[in-house]
Amino acid sequence: MATVDRWLLPDGIEEVLPPEAARIEVARRQMLDMFQRWGYEFVVTPHIEYLESLLTGAGQDLDLRTFKVTDPQSGRLMGFRADITPQVARIDAHTLRREGPSRLCYVGSVLHAQPRALSTSRSPIQLGAELYGDASPASDVEIIGLMLETLELAAVPDVHMDLGHVGIYRGLARAAGLSGTAEQQLFDALQRKAVDEVESLTASLPEGLASMLRALAELCGGREVLDLAQACLVEAPDEVHAALDELIAIADELGVRYPELPLYFDLSELRGYHYHTGVVFAAFVPGVGQSIAQGGRYDDIGADFGRARPATGFSTDLKTLVVLGQLEQAKPPVGIWAPDSHDVYLWQVVQRLRRQGERVVQALPGQQIADAKGCGCDRQLLLCDGQWQVAPLAF
Numbered sequence: 001m002a003t004v005d006r007w008l009l010p011d012g013i014e015e016v017l018p019p020e021a022a023r024i025e026v027a028r029r030q031m032l033d034m035f036q037r038w039g040y041e042f043v044v045t046p047h048i049e050y051l052e053s054l055l056t057g058a059g060q061d062l063d064l065r066t067f068k069v070t071d072p073q074s075g076r077l078m079g080f081r082a083d084i085t086p087q088v089a090r091i092d093a094h095t096l097r098r099e100g101p102s103r104l105c106y107v108g109s110v111l112h113a114q115p116r117a118l119s120t121s122r123s124p125i126q127l128g129a130e131l132y133g134d135a136s137p138a139s140d141v142e143i144i145g146l147m148l149e150t151l152e153l154a155a156v157p158d159v160h161m162d163l164g165h166v167g168i169y170r171g172l173a174r175a176a177g178l179s180g181t182a183e184q185q186l187f188d189a190l191q192r193k194a195v196d197e198v199e200s201l202t203a204s205l206p207e208g209l210a211s212m213l214r215a216l217a218e219l220c221g222g223r224e225v226l227d228l229a230q231a232c233l234v235e236a237p238d239e240v241h242a243a244l245d246e247l248i249a250i251a252d253e254l255g256v257r258y259p260e261l262p263l264y265f266d267l268s269e270l271r272g273y274h275y276h277t278g279v280v281f282a283a284f285v286p287g288v289g290q291s292i293a294q295g296g297r298y299d300d301i302g303a304d305f306g307r308a309r310p311a312t313g314f315s316t317d318l319k320t321l322v323v324l325g326q327l328e329q330a331k332p333p334v335g336i337w338a339p340d341s342h343d344v345y346l347w348q349v350v351q352r353l354r355r356q357g358e359r360v361v362q363a364l365p366g367q368q369i370a371d372a373k374g375c376g377c378d379r380q381l382l383l384c385d386g387q388w389q390v391a392p393l394a395f
Contacts, residue, residue: 012115012122016319023322024125028107031127031150031318038146040105040129045087047109051077056086056304062275065112080111084126085313086301092132093302093309101133107318117290121319128295128315132302135310137249140279140297141257144250147293147314148258151283154325156292160262162282163251164269166296167243168233169216175237176202176209186213190268193217208235220266226251229267243278250279272296278312285324292320335359336390337372337380349381349388369393 009015016024032042048069055063065082081087084106092102105128112122129146131139144161151159169190173183182201189197195217202210215232219225226248233240251263271280271294278297285292295314302309338350340363350360361375372380372393382391 010122012112012120014121014123020322023327024318027154027322027325027327028125028127028318030153032105032107034149034153035105035129035146038103038129038142038149040103040146043088043091043104043106045081045084045091045106045108048078048080049087051079053090054079054081054086056090056301062086065114067111067113081108082110082112083315084108084110085128085130085298085315088128088130088313089132089298089301089309089311090305092130092311093305093307097307098133101131101139103129103131105129120290121317124317125319126315127318127321128313130311130313132309132311135299137246137253137279139310139312140246140250141253143295143312143314144254144281145257147281147283147295147316148261150316151293151321154321155327156285156321156325158285159283159292160264160285162264162266162269162284162291163247164266164271164280165243165247165278166270166272166276166280167246167278168229168236168240168267169213169270171237171240171243172209172213172216172233174239176205176213187270190217191270193268212236216268220268221264223251223255223263223265225265225267247279272298281314283316288324292316292324333359333376335361335375335377335379337369337375337377337393338362339369339381340365340367343388346381346383346388353390 036042051066051068055066062083066079067082068077068079070076071078088104088106092098092104096102107125107127110124110126112124115122127150129143131143148159169187173186178186186198186201189201195214198214198217202213205213212233212235219229219232226244229244233244247265251265254261254263269280271282275298276296277299280296282291282294293314293316295312297310297312299310300308301311336353336358338346338360350362353360359376361377363371369380378393379390380393381388
């Protein structure tokens with residue numbers, strides 16, 4: 001490798017330099033503090049673990065995004081975490097084993113073998129919250145509210161949100177007796193809004209079920225879509241009506257709590273279909289093709305860890321929020337310049353100032369007072385009448 005190439009980073013892997021890193025750290029602290037005020041407890045998960053555990057309960061997409069290596073000690077396959085959510089689910093189900101609702105939050109770097117989209121990072125900082133142990137729509141409303149508050153804290157402008165429910169399609173597909181392959185083909189066609197394909201794939205089904213499945217591709221828009229869905233799906237199985245009722249309850253409560261929030265409903269939007277079990281949601285902003293925050297209900301993921309639990313949560317990329325948000329720029333660091341000296345009294349003064357919250361930079365051999373501004377200092381320590389005192393920086 002040529003010397004110049006040693007500075008290159010892989011596509012989608014980036015450094016975060018001091019000004020941006022400071023903004024990210026300020027945002028991280030503010031958001032974790034907000035999560036704590038909502039009752040969420042912070043957990044830290046390992047960057048790498050055995051593949052069987054890391055991918056438990058996850059869909060094929062997560063498998064494709066996971067870097068895999070062989071553990072030299074055990075010879076078993078390991079993976080670098082590409083999503084923290086399954087790890088937190090394990091903590092709730094296997095490690096904590098609490099009764100009743102449990103609220104957990106996290107923030108940490110993840111690594112993707114494949115990016116979500118060509119323009120996205122493969123090393124995002126995943127921030128999220130999960131609520132376990134409650135299957136009611138109230139939990140979904142709480143998680144969605146926390147996601148919206150997170151975006152507001154990051155000062156992300158012009159947020160609008162998409163809402164759907166995978167239970168509607170899943171219930172209709174089950175009633176139609178679709179095989180795995182046929183269900184996947186219809187799923188793909190609905191995602192692309194390929195109406196002709198949907199019609200062809202449902203041609204052999206009973207007319208009532210075929211009509212309802214075809215209607216899903218058209219059931220998208222504002223709040224009126226939910227009323228239209230009730231009319232179009234009147235002959236649907238009970239589980240479909242239960243899913244639609246859940247979606248309506250969540251939408252109505254969000255309308256009361258966030259009356260200015262633009263809501264868009266799409267009953268053929270099946271984001272995370274093989275992973276989620278109920279309501280799914282995502283936040284978007286103009287000019288960004290991908291969602292900037294997303295989540296949904298994923299009940300029973302803990303079953304593979306020994307205890308099935310209702311679960312709902314959301315996640316986002318902290319770096320993306322900082323780029324899109326309008327948070328105030330982090331103020332340049334200011335501090336006090338201390339000269340290069342072995343004077344024990346100077347050292348005692350430096351330590352006292354640091355304990356008081358001051359930033360003190362002590363010169364290294366060869367550094368002069370002219371270097372102070374480059375280190376972010378606007379004051380200096382001067383020896384006056386045998387005492388070290390803080391004085392304005394002067395050359």
